[in-house]
Amino acid sequence: MSERGTSLLSIEGLTKRFAGLTAVDDIGIEVAEHEFLGIVGPNGAGKTTLFSLIAGEQRPTEGRIVFDGTDITGWPADRVAKAGLVRTFQLMRPFESMNVLENVMIATHQHTPAPHAARHKALDVIERVQLGRYATAMPASLPTAALKRLELARALALDPQVILLDEVLAGLVPAERAPMIELLRTLHGEGLTVMFIEHIMAAVLALSERLLVMHEGAQLALGDPREVTEDPVVVEAYLGEDYA
Amino acid sequence: MPQHANAAESTSAASPWRQQARSPLLAAGIVILALAAIYLFGNRDSGLVTQSIVSGLLLGGVYALVSIGLTLIFGVLGVVNFAHGAMLTLALYFVYALTTSAGIPVYLSTLIAVPLMFGFGFLVQRLLLNKLTTEGSHEGPLLITLGLQLLIVNTLLMVFGGRPVSVPGSVDGSLRVFGAVATYERLIAFFGALLVAALLTLLLRRTSFGMSIRSVASNAQGAALVGVNVGRVYAMTFGIGAACVAVAGGLTAPFTSLTPTVGESFTVLAFVIVVLGGLGSVVGAITGGLIIGLVQTIGALYLPGTGALLLVFVVFVLVLLFRPQGLFGVRP
Numbered sequence: 001m002s003e004r005g006t007s008l009l010s011i012e013g014l015t016k017r018f019a020g021l022t023a024v025d026d027i028g029i030e031v032a033e034h035e036f037l038g039i040v041g042p043n044g045a046g047k048t049t050l051f052s053l054i055a056g057e058q059r060p061t062e063g064r065i066v067f068d069g070t071d072i073t074g075w076p077a078d079r080v081a082k083a084g085l086v087r088t089f090q091l092m093r094p095f096e097s098m099n100v101l102e103n104v105m106i107a108t109h110q111h112t113p114a115p116h117a118a119r120h121k122a123l124d125v126i127e128r129v130q131l132g133r134y135a136t137a138m139p140a141s142l143p144t145a146a147l148k149r150l151e152l153a154r155a156l157a158l159d160p161q162v163i164l165l166d167e168v169l170a171g172l173v174p175a176e177r178a179p180m181i182e183l184l185r186t187l188h189g190e191g192l193t194v195m196f197i198e199h200i201m202a203a204v205l206a207l208s209e210r211l212l213v214m215h216e217g218a219q220l221a222l223g224d225p226r227e228v229t230e231d232p233v234v235v236e237a238y239l240g241e242d243y244a
Numbered sequence: 245m246p247q248h249a250n251a252a253e254s255t256s257a258a259s260p261w262r263q264q265a266r267s268p269l270l271a272a273g274i275v276i277l278a279l280a281a282i283y284l285f286g287n288r289d290s291g292l293v294t295q296s297i298v299s300g301l302l303l304g305g306v307y308a309l310v311s312i313g314l315t316l317i318f319g320v321l322g323v324v325n326f327a328h329g330a331m332l333t334l335a336l337y338f339v340y341a342l343t344t345s346a347g348i349p350v351y352l353s354t355l356i357a358v359p360l361m362f363g364f365g366f367l368v369q370r371l372l373l374n375k376l377t378t379e380g381s382h383e384g385p386l387l388i389t390l391g392l393q394l395l396i397v398n399t400l401l402m403v404f405g406g407r408p409v410s411v412p413g414s415v416d417g418s419l420r421v422f423g424a425v426a427t428y429e430r431l432i433a434f435f436g437a438l439l440v441a442a443l444l445t446l447l448l449r450r451t452s453f454g455m456s457i458r459s460v461a462s463n464a465q466g467a468a469l470v471g472v473n474v475g476r477v478y479a480m481t482f483g484i485g486a487a488c489v490a491v492a493g494g495l496t497a498p499f500t501s502l503t504p505t506v507g508e509s510f511t512v513l514a515f516v517i518v519v520l521g522g523l524g525s526v527v528g529a530i531t532g533g534l535i536i537g538l539v540q541t542i543g544a545l546y547l548p549g550t551g552a553l554l555l556v557f558v559v560f561v562l563v564l565l566f567r568p569q570g571l572f573g574v575r576p
Contacts, residue, residue, distance in 0.1 A: 055469060076475075077468040087469060095462035098455070106459045109452040110471035118452060154470050 008033040008193055009054075009085070009162055014063035016049055016217075023049040024060070025217035031162065031195065036188050038208030038225060039197045042237075046217040047197045048090070051164045054195075055087040056080035068161065082110050086155040087164035090197075092147040094139035100126065100150055101135045107157035122157060129153045129183065145176040152183075162193040169200050181206060205229070213237075268531065271563075271571050275535060279542075288545050291423055296541040298424040304537020305434035306496050310510055311517040311529040312441055313488035319524025320461040320481040321369070321377050323385040329511030330396035331486050335361050335493030336502055337400055340411050343497075350414050351432075354494025358487050365486025368392065370479040377478055378464075393511075400504035411497040433495035440491050441530055444484070448526065457481055461524065516560045522573030531571055535559070 009031040016024040024046045031037055039047050052058045054065055056077040065073045067085050075083075095103050104122040112118040126135050129149040134142055142150065148168055155163055168184070169177050181203050188194050188207070198204045204211065204225065211225040215237045221228045228234055282293055310332060317325045325331075335357050342353035369377075372392070376384035418427040448454035459467040460477045468474045500506065517536050521528025539559050543552035563571070 057465070057469070076473075077465075078471050078473045081469055081471040089466075093463050093466040095459045095466065097458055097462045102455060102458075105452070106455055106467065106472065107470040109455065113452060115450075115452055158471055 006033045007031065008035075008068055009195075010064075010066045011054065012064040012066070014050070014053055014065065015061050016046075016053055016058060017061045022217050024053060026063070027214075027217075027219050028063075029212060029219075029222065031193060033161075034188075034191060034193055036194045036196065036207055036209045038204040038211045039195060039214065040199070040201070040204055040211065041214035041220070044216075045214040047214055048166055049217075050214070051087050051166055051195070051197065054080075054085065054164060081158055081160075084159065084161040085164070086158050086160040086162070088151045088155050088166055088168060090167040090170055092139075092144075092151045094142075094147065094150055094154075096139055099136050099138050100131060100142070100153075103139065103150060104153050104157045107154045111159055125153050125157045128156065130179075144171050145180070148172065148180065149183075156187070160192070162195065163187075164195045164197075166197045167199065168196075169198060169203055177203065201229070268527075268571050271531070271535070275538065279538075282542060282545075286545075292545065293542070294422050295424040296545055297538065298421050298426050299430075300538035300541035301534055302426060302430045302434045302537070303541060304534035305437040306492050306533075307510075307513060307517055307537050308530040308533025309437035309440055309488055309492040309495075311514045311521070311533050312444060312526055313485035313492075314514045315518045315521065315524055315526060315529040316444075316488070317482055317485040318518065320457055321373070321385070321478050322380075322382060323373060323377060323389065323482075324382075325482075325485065326386065326389040326511065327368075327392040327396060328389075328485075328489065328514055329507030329509070330393040331361065331365070331507070332489045332493050332510050333400060333502075333504060333507035334364070334396050335486075335490040336411075336497055336500065336506065337404060337504075338490070339494045339497045340404075340409060340502055343411050344409075350411055350494065350497055354491065354497070357494055358490045361490035361493075362483040362487040364483075366479045366483035368486075369482035370475070373482070374475050374478055378475065397504050397508075404502075404504065406503060408501045408503050410501055413498040415498070427499070429498045433499075436495045437492060438530075440488065441526070444488070445526055453480075513556070516556060518570075520560055520563050520570055522570030525570070525572035528570055528572030 007030040011027055011029045014024055014027045015022065027050060029037070039050070041047050049058070053060045056072070056075045056079065059074055063073070064071060067083060072080055072083065072085070095106065101119070101122055104125055105118050108118040108121040108125065112121050123135065126132055129152050131146060131149050131153060134146055139147065139150065148171070152168060165184070169180060172180060177200070184194070184207060196204070196207060208225045210223060211228045212219065213221040213228055213234050220237055221231050221234050279297065282288070283290055286293060310328070314325055314328050317323055338357040338360060339350060339353045342348045342356060343350050348356070372388050373385050376388070413429060415428045415432065418425050419431060448457060456467065456472045456477050459470070459472055460474055464474050467477070513536060517532035518529055520535065521530070521532030536556055539556050540552045543555035547555060
C-alpha cells in the first residue's frame with residue numbers, strides 16, 4: 001500500500017486465526033486523518049473481529065497496527081481507548097447499575113480526573129448526542145435509539161481521534177436512522193476520523209468516503225463507494241442478494 | 245450461583261424498583277416482629293433479651309465489615325474468596341505482633357495493619373489471580389484462594405503456634421444501653437465498622453475511582469473500552485476487601501482469642517451474610533451482618549453451644565427459599 005502523508009491509522013497484514021478458522025485474513029488499510037471509511041460484508045466476514053483487533057480486545061495472530069505514528073499492536077484495550085482509538089458495540093453494553101450521566105463520566109474521568117470537570121464534560125457530550133433529557137435515567141429504561149446514542153456518547157467522552165462504529169444504525173426504525181446519520185455527519189464534520197461497519201447500504205453510501213468490502217475475513221475491495229458497489233466481484237459475493 | 249442471578253432477573257424484570265424497596269422493609273419488619281414476639285412470648289427474662297439484642301447488633305457490625313470485603317470481591321471480580329477468613333486471621337496476628345512485640349497500642353496497630361493488608365490483597369490479585377479473573381475463570385481463582393487459605397493458616401501455625409493468644413486490651417470499662425452492658429471495646433468495634441462501611445459506600449458512589457469499580461462490576465469488557473484499567477481495578481478491589489478485613493481484625497482483636505484457625509468461622513458466616521444480603525451488594529452485607537449477629541445471640545438464649553449457628557443456617561435457608569437473590573440482590 002502506498003504511503004499517504006496524512007495516514008492516521010495504518011493496518012498492515014492484520015490476521016486473526018482461531019482454531020481452523022481465519023476470521024481476519026491479511027487486512028491492510030491506511031486510514032487517513034478525518035476520513036470516513038465504510039466497512040461492509042456479509043455476516044461472518046470478520047468486520048467485528050477486525051474492530052476487536054484494532055481496539056485491543058483481541059491480539060492479532062499476525063500483522064501490525066500503527067496509530068498516529070505509534071505501534072499499538074498488542075496494547076490492552078484500555079490503553080488503546082485512552083490513546084484515542086475507541087470502538088462502540090452493535091449490541092449496546094451500558095453499565096446497568098449506573099445512570100446515563102455516570103456511564104459517560106466513567107469515560108470522561110480518563111482524561112479529566114477532577115470530578116466536577118468530568119461531570120461538566122460528560123453533560124456536554126450528552127447534549128452533543130441529544131440525550132439531555134435522559135441524563136439521570138437508568139439504561140434499562142432507555143429506548144433502543146437512546147441506548148445507541150449512549151454508546152456513542154461513551155465513546156466520544158474519551159476525546160477519540162478515531163472512532164470505530166459497529167452498526168450504530170442496527171435496531172433503529174427508519175425514522176430514527178436519519179437523525180443518527182445526521183449526527184454522524186456532524187461529528188465527522190467536527191474532525192473525527194470514522195470507521196463505520198454498517199449493513200444499511202443507503203447510510204453507508206451517504207456517509208462513506210471510501211468503502212472496504214470484506215468477505216470471509218479478507219479484503220475483497222477497497223475504494224470509492226459507488227465504484228466498489230458496482231464491482232461485479234463485490235456484487236456477486238455480497239450485494240447480489242440484498243442490493244439488486 | 246447462576247441460579248441466583250437468574251432468579252433476580254426474573255423477579256426484578258417485572259418492576260425492579262418496587263421489588264427492591266419492598267423486600268428490605270419486609271425484612272426489617274420481620275426482624276422487629278420476631279424480636280417483639282421474643283419479648284412477649286419468648287419465656288426469657290427481658291433484661292437478658294435486651295442484652296442479647298445489644299450484643300447481637302454489636303457483633304453484627306463486625307460481621308458486616310468482614311462481609312463487605314467479601315461481597316465487594318465477589319461483586320467486582322466474580323471471585324469467591326475462600327481465603328477471606330484466613331486474611332482476617334492474618335490481620336489479627338499482624339495486630340497481635342505489633343502490640344505484643346513492639347508495644348504499639350491496638351488501635352494504632354490496626355492503622356498500620358490496614359495498608360499492609362491492602363498491599364497483601366493487591367499483590368494476591370495482581371500476581372496470583374488477575375490472569376485467571378481476566379479470562380473469566382471461576383474455578384481457578386476459587387482453588388487459588390482455597391490454597392492461599394491453607395498457606396496463611398499453616399504459616400501462622402508455624403510462626404505463632406496453635407496455642408490461643410490474646411491482644412492486650414486498651415480501653416476498659418463499659419456503657420449501659422437500655423439496661424444492657426456494652427463494653428467500650430465492642431462499641432468501638434461496632435461504630436468503627438459502620439464508619440468504614442459508610443466511607444466505603446461513599447467511595448463507591450461518589451468518587452471517580454468508585455465509579456470505575458462499579459463499571460468493572462457491571463461490565464469489565466465495556467469498562468476497558470472506555471479506558472478503565474481493569475486489571476488495576478481488580479487488584480485495588482481485592483486490596484480494599486483485604487483492608488476491610490484488616491479493620492475488622494484490628495477492631496475485634498481486643499476481645500478475640502487468637503488461634504490460626506479463628507477466621508474459619510468468619511469465612512462461613514461471611515458467605516452466609518453475603519448471600520443473604522445479595523451477592524455484590526454492600527448495603528446487603530451490612531443488613532445481613534446485623535441480622536446474623538442478632539440471630540446468633542438470640543439463638544444462644546434458647547439453644548446450647550453451637551446450636552445458635554444452626555439457627556443462622558435455618559434463617560439463611562428460609563431467606564433463600566423466599567428470596568433467592570438475597571435481600572438486596574439486584575444483579576440484572
